[in-house]
Amino acid sequence: MVTIGIVIYPDIQALDLAGALDCFGQANQELITVGRVPYYQLLTVGLSRDSISAENGLQLSAGYTLDNCPTLDYLVIPGGAGARVLSSNPQFIRWLQQRASTADKILSICTGAYLLAHSGLLDGLPLATHWRFAADLQAKYPKVQVSAAALYVNAGKFYSSGGMTAGIDLCLAVIEQDLGVAIAQAVAQELVMYLRRSGDQSQYASPLKIQHSAEQRFIQLQHWLLENLAQPLTVADMAVQVALSERQFRRVFRARFAMAPVQYLQQLRLDKARSLLLCDGYSLQRICNAVGINEPRSLIRLFNSAFGCTPGQYKRHFS
Known part of the structure; x- marks a missing residue:
């Protein structure tokens, strides 16, 4: 069984968290439906187990802390306004660097990219984030090759996605790698999603929201x-x-x-x-x-x- 740890923190984007939980959880349900055993064990990890608020006010609490978290095969880092704050927490960054050295896959969703970029783990490598934050991320972390267009990218064990729903595209891609196209397609159908969307993030950026001058x-x-x-x-x-x-x-x-x-x-x-x-x-x-x-x-x-x-x-x- 693959153990997946999903990081939670104050001001997390709730949809990033829920999308990952629902994708991998639904994969387990599809396996049970066809007489197979669940493949993923899902758990949440926080700085503490105290209740925190997501960006939308949803109250959450982690099942594990950084100190007692078990060995993880995959680590998922959701985005949210709090990611930019958490990136300055040296305890978390050290933990992320250590876990990245032992995990098989690290998945960043949306602005969770700030945490990977700050860790230095993606220096010289491509990293996707939401198109609206790409310029800021690139300016703050010039060693990273920021992609504002891709729905998701893969660089070795590191996977990163653009916006919130692109995180679901990324999770579906990982499920397809792990369990095959039939299970991934069944999950996509249950979530009313395309298994593979055509195009990239540029389709979804607001029309006429191009760079402008104050002059x-x-x-x-x-x-x-x-x-x-x-x-x-x-x-x-x-x-x-x-x-x-x-x-x-x-x-x-x-x-x-x-x-x-x-x-x-x-x-x-x-x-x-x-x-x-x-x-x-x-x-x-x-x-x-x-x-x-x-x-x-x-x-x-x-x-x-x-x-x-x-x-x-x-x-x-x-x-």
Whole structure:
């Protein structure tokens, strides 16, 4: 039997915890249904056994503490606002480093990535986290290769996922490795989940939530671009709007936005396109006309490159 320890701490994201418990617990139920013995033993581990509050106010208490926790085969680290606080706790970080040396798998969910990053265990390795926290995590831990796009990544014994529901994708992938596709598929069906979702986190980031500048002229530029996406805009057109030469505009824009103007414009067009995909009455051709993309084939190619799925797949997921 594989012993899985799931860390709990104040201000944990309850769904990260529940998702892991339900996935591995349901796998045990599916095994029992087909006449097999349960494969996973699940337990929770905290700094103490005192009651703590999750981010949503749910009261929790751990079954074990760091001091009396038994040997673990897998360690699951859920995310939550408290993860950034716990990362500065030297007792926990030492315990994490020690457990990582003996466990077969370490699973980080969402912002649980802060704890792995702080431990130094992922230096030089890829680490997934929620797209909204990726830039902050990368700035704080430059030695880690932070992924803002992947639903989950695997680096040796270390597994990490993006957002909360991506943690379920990760657990399903581990169950498939351990018990085969039939059991993993049965768990996914019970949870009303895809066994393998197409695409990546970029599908789920809020449309038009792109990096912005505090300077008024660039705020006005973004508004102007959004109002004129259907037009064949050029970098020269954008430079005129902020009263800069084209050469100076390219330099200043890249410094402000960490991307080229044409990349920014394409991101605006694609974000607007996926918003329109969820509106009734918008064919691919009509969307192309509205966002300034030549033809549906070009939109499909750009969409797949940016979001890891076709416009049709995106619409089916979210409408």
